[in-house]
Amino acid sequence: xxxxxxxxxxPAVPLAALNYAVRRRLGLFLNGRAAVAADWTxxxxxxxxxxxxxxxxxxxxxxTACLLxxxxxxxxxxxxxxRLLALLRRLQRLDVLQDLGARIEEDxxxxxxxxxxxxxxxxxxxxxxxxxxxGITTQDDPFGQTPELFDAFICYCRKDIHFVQxxxxxxxQTEHRLKLCVFDRDVLPGACVWTITSELIEKRCRRMxxxxxxxxxESEECDFQTKFALSLSPGARSKRLIPVKCKPMKKEFPSxxxxxxxxxxxxxxxxxxxxxxxxxxxxxx
Numbered sequence: 001x002x003x004x005x006x007x008x009x010x011p012a013v014p015l016a017a018l019n020y021a022v023r024r025r026l027g028l029f030l031n032g033r034a035a036v037a038a039d040w041t042x043x044x045x046x047x048x049x050x051x052x053x054x055x056x057x058x059x060x061x062x063x064t065a066c067l068l069x070x071x072x073x074x075x076x077x078x079x080x081x082x083r084l085l086a087l088l089r090r091l092q093r094l095d096v097l098q099d100l101g102a103r104i105e106e107d108x109x110x111x112x113x114x115x116x117x118x119x120x121x122x123x124x125x126x127x128x129x130x131x132x133x134x135g136i137t138t139q140d141d142p143f144g145q146t147p148e149l150f151d152a153f154i155c156y157c158r159k160d161i162h163f164v165q166x167x168x169x170x171x172x173q174t175e176h177r178l179k180l181c182v183f184d185r186d187v188l189p190g191a192c193v194w195t196i197t198s199e200l201i202e203k204r205c206r207r208m209x210x211x212x213x214x215x216x217x218e219s220e221e222c223d224f225q226t227k228f229a230l231s232l233s234p235g236a237r238s239k240r241l242i243p244v245k246c247k248p249m250k251k252e253f254p255s256x257x258x259x260x261x262x263x264x265x266x267x268x269x270x271x272x273x274x275x276x277x278x279x280x281x282x283x284x285x
Contacts, residue, residue: 017111038091150181153205
């Protein structure tokens, strides 16, 4: 499903078609040396750049821009938008594709229109991204004037829905009065899963609770949601993401979350404090 959010321009569109704003935003995603997501150095390695060259770019304020410029200069035939998107997909940077997909597609269209100025007018029946992001939850204003906001997005595998239902009772229906975004309850059907999930995590929810279990490890949706949230808060500096272990696990705890303090529901000794600790974490400004 993720591939549908990416423009696939034909014929090949060179990187030069991307405007400064798009390149700058790409740098904001990739310039930081993140321990849990592929950064610009991973892209440089995928392009076959030498170690000494990568070290030299590390001293630049925008190493991603240096990498793209070098790619265009050395291998202009290979330096295309399609090739860049394919590499980002291979590096699992779906957050970048979701955020920049519409802007990249617009730049590609402008480039192709300049190359082929005489064309028969066509009616585009596709739904604009901004329109698709309106009216995505049950309490949304259908005209997009007052989008529904939440204290936390709940990332969970559907096999853990019983724990999520208990979470709703403990956090929403008690004195805590938190507002949770539970996909199966709050999101309207019919829109692109990846687009609306990104919108909810980044712009509608203050934090995200990750419900960890063996089943969570098998979910592609949970994997995308977790990596996307981590990319918005590298190093967990803003305490945006809170892992919750809901069941005893036979498999290894996900490595990308080991550096974040876990709220453990399975610990009998601390279980009586579990919901209070979780609620206070979500209530932090």
